[in-house]
Amino acid sequence: MATKSMIIIGAGLAGLSTGCYAQMNGYRSHIFEHHTVPGGVAACWKRKGYLIDGGIHFLMGHRPGQPIYDLYCELGIAQANRFLDMTLYGRFIDEAGGRSVEITQDLDRLAHDLKALSPDDSQAIDELIAGARAMQDLDMSKTGMASPPELMGPLGQLKQMWGIRRALRYFAGKYARSAADYAQGLRDPWLRQVIENLFLPEVPVWFILMLLGLLAKRQMELIEGGCLNFVLPIERRYKDLGGQVTYKATVEEILVENDRAVGVRLADGSRHRADIVVSAADGYSTIFKMLGGRYVDKKIENRYKNWKLIRPMVMVSFGVAREFPGEPWLSFITLERPFTVGSQTIDGLMLRLFNYSPRFAPPGKTVVQVAFETEWDFWNELRKDRPRYDAEKERVAAEVLERLEAHYPGLSSQVEMTDVATPYTTWRYTRNHRGAYMGWLPTPEVITTRMKRTLPGLANFYMAGQWVLPGGGVPPCLYSGRHVVQILCHQDGKPFLTSVP
Ligand SMILES: Cc1cc2nc3c(=O)[nH]c(=O)nc-3n(C[C@H](O)[C@H](O)[C@H](O)COP(=O)(O)OP(=O)(O)OC[C@H]3O[C@@H](n4cnc5c(N)ncnc54)[C@H](O)[C@@H]3O)c2cc1C
Structure with missing residues (x-):
């Protein structure tokens, strides 16, 4: 049988995983990625000598003997990462009541x-x-x-x-x-x-x-090198297996002939053909933009109309000339003095201290990151007026810093770097619908829904990633790429391989 070719949209965790298993199983794959780097929402970026980790907080199942560990080995992750056992999930602080619990x-x-x-x-x-x-x-x-x-x-x-x-x-x-x-x-x-x-x-x-x-x-862990360290070995494994990836390549349309996916058209107008197309990108744009909403049934329509999305986030990161020995890596602070962003009152902050590894900041310094939920519409409107958008980011950073000062006196004077990422930032770099960085809101109903990896009426097309695995998360997204190739091998009547024969 001639080798089948495959185009994968997106080099997030799901796209890279799809690519690795495709190569292991004799499919010739090519990933087209919108951004300049792999990882999607599992993203790190550098600012003034600091490494900001804007993705994965913790992982689960990193010890040998767990199937998830085998998955990490198949994709080259376990071999290239150092995982740090989490002994503490986090600390909750009630400012008004003066209470805290770990x-x-x-x-x-x-x-x-x-x-x-x-x-x-x-x-x-x-x-x-x-x-x-x-x-x-x-x-x-x-x-x-x-x-x-x-x-x-x-x-x-x-x-x-x-x-x-x-x-x-x-x-x-x-x-x-x-x-x-x-x-x-x-x-x-x-x-x-x-x-x-x-x-x-x-x-x-x-x-x-x-x-x-x-x-x-002790099956929860932090990634010592940050989430890009988690992603790059998968990209390396993919390339070692013969996979091809093109960055700065945004897919605008999935080409269809006689209800069969046959390729993609990129934003630069170029067309690329393949026997199989897999979208590991945002679900809404895949189904309703790249495919023009032609391959949906009642269930899919209902999901995209009525299901709630993960509420997007503002993430404020500071590089500070200070260490935080013994402080928990994660705290949830209920504020005594809330502040306003858009039409919302922000009464709680999630504080992440990157004090568990020297990889994020120069010696003696630390990245301090605060995140809170916010509204997509507010930021999406604001970004059309760049000076106002920038001014609001600055104001929000100042509000946050003022709240942190109560916990770490003197912190404001130690700040060397400030970085604010909004829901629009999430969309700009990952294209996730309305900044929903983990896809669907995992309510009891949604999290247990099993979604197909295919669309009704469209042949040779598959989906992977957090939009077909409600709740997202690292292991589910990696597994979802594996699923697509498992289905293909099943259809092609061949055994599914997890290494190169
Ligand atoms: C702050 C944060 C913390 C998290 N913490 C955890 C955690 O602690 N534990 C955990 O398990 N999970 C966590 N997650 C969730 C987990 O990281 C995600 O669910 C997972 O990485 C999603 O992977 P994905 O490949 O499905 O999607 P994405 O990462 O969104 O990847 C999709 C890719 O497709 C590309 N793309 C989109 N449209 C196009 C197009 N038209 N053309 C070409 N390319 C396109 C995007 O640029 C992107 O690279 C966290 C996520 C965030 C943001």
Whole structure:
């Protein structure tokens, strides 16, 4: 059989993964990427001697023996990265109440500290800790992300249920409700906030239990070199396998003949043909722009009309001539003095200190990063007036710095670099719809929806990435590229390979 050619749109994690598995399995692939570098939302950039990591916070499943670890090995990630065990998920600070609590990997200590915070919620806290313990041995690949829905028959689903049988009850009933909904039953208002904001208020409780369980099992880690270090080895592996990638190449149209994808047209007008086209780019622009909305059914229409997106973020990074020994790498601060951005009141900040590795700043210095949720429309309108957009970024950075000063006196005078990224920045560099950096908002309903990697009525076309795996995340996106090639091998009647024969 002649080797089939494949065009992949996007060199984010999903596109690179698709490319690697395509090359391993004898497809000749070429990635076209909009940006000048690989990684998509897993992005790092340099400013005045500092390295800003604007992507991946933590990973899961980096230890040998876990299928996710095997995935990292297949893609050349495990060999090229140093992962640092997370012993602390983060610290929550309530400025007005003068309280704080650390979410540690020691579940006994966590139970004790949460009960000290709110003795009246002891029963609920015991329940949550029991759930986290039940999740400790969960093999995450058994939660459905390891195989494409197209290839999972009833037997596959049974196997999946069997794989998670010890924690099965925590995927149903009250644990399948959103964290926000569940937290309503807690007596202490601040404990409510802590539970809601452990990830996002909309995620199901089981997702939070899973995080706490993996943390306790030391299966959560930070990337010592930042997320670009995570991405570059995959790009290297792809090229070593013979893959081709072109940067600054934005796909405007997916070429279709007789309901078969046959290639792409780039923004520079050039046309490129292939036997197979895979989009690992933003879902909305793929379906409604590059394909003109011609290959949708009711389900897809409903999703793009009614499902909520991850709320976009403003990310303010400071390079400061200061060290933060012993300080947690992540803190969630409930502000005593909120501030306004657009029509929203910002009453909480996520603070990330890159004090765990010397890779981000010169000796004696640190990158301090603050993120908060914001509105797409506000920033998208503002950016049409560049001076006002820049002035607003400056104002926001000043507001943030003033709030940080209360925690780290003298910080303002130590700032050497300031960088503000808005939802428009996310769109500009990654094209994710309305700045939704992780795609769909992972509500209990959405996160459990299994989406096909194909579109109705269109042959030779596949999708990978966070827009077909609700909730996104590193392992799911990497798996999604693998899925596409698994489906292709299945259709072509050949075994799926995870290395070069
Ligand atoms: C701040 C932040 C923190 C995160 N933290 C974590 C975490 O702790 N743990 C975790 O597991 N996950 C985390 N994630 C999520 C995870 O990084 C993403 O879900 C994942 O990287 C998405 O990969 P992707 O390939 O699907 O999409 P993307 O990264 O969006 O890649 C799509 C690529 O397609 C390109 N593209 C788009 N349109 C076109 C076009 N028309 N032509 C050519 N190319 C195009 C884009 O430029 C981009 O490179 C985080 C994300 C962010 C932003």
